[in-house]
Amino acid sequence: MILYHGSTMAVDKPRLIMPNRTLDFGIGFYTTENYAQAVEFADVVMKRRKQNMQYVSAYDFDMDKAMAELEILHFNEPNEDWFDFVCQNRKDTYTGKAYDVAVGAVANDKVYATIGLYESGILSKEQAIKSFKINPLFDQIVLKTQAALNLLIFREAFDPREASK
Secondary structure (H helix, E strand, C coil): CEEEEEECCCCCCCCCCCCCCCCCCCCCEEEECCHHHHHHHHHHHHHHCCCCCCEEEEEEECHHHHHHHCCEEECCCCCHHHHHHHHHHHCCCCCCCCCCEEEEECCCHHHHHHHHHHHCCCCCHHHHHHHHHHCCCCEEEEECCHHHHCCEEEEEEECHHHHCC
């Protein structure tokens, strides 16, 4: 499978680094199968960092080998388990099983707002989860260990603004 990563730099040698904020699936190298999503994320990162460069890096990833050799957490939909996992990672309180790869929906800005409403007691967990199923969510494949990163083979990196011309 081909995976994409959007950033302000080409990432030919992905590494696990401590993020400057808590993320949906915790520490890891965040990728997606959705090219348009990677382009959008590269643009968001560029604006957040107040830079003028954006790149999409593309990789080959052997998911069959990963499934045979690694511990993979896979959420088929934004359900209660996904919701709990995202909330715990965002609060940096997850103490469950360690995984090499986590796959599931991205908690976009609407999801963050919904999580806030849930945490403040305005929405029940059931109401929050129901709202996720109404809004389209993109996918993310997070490589959480070096063993997972070892299955990632760099293909190319490019400025998507140049690629679309």
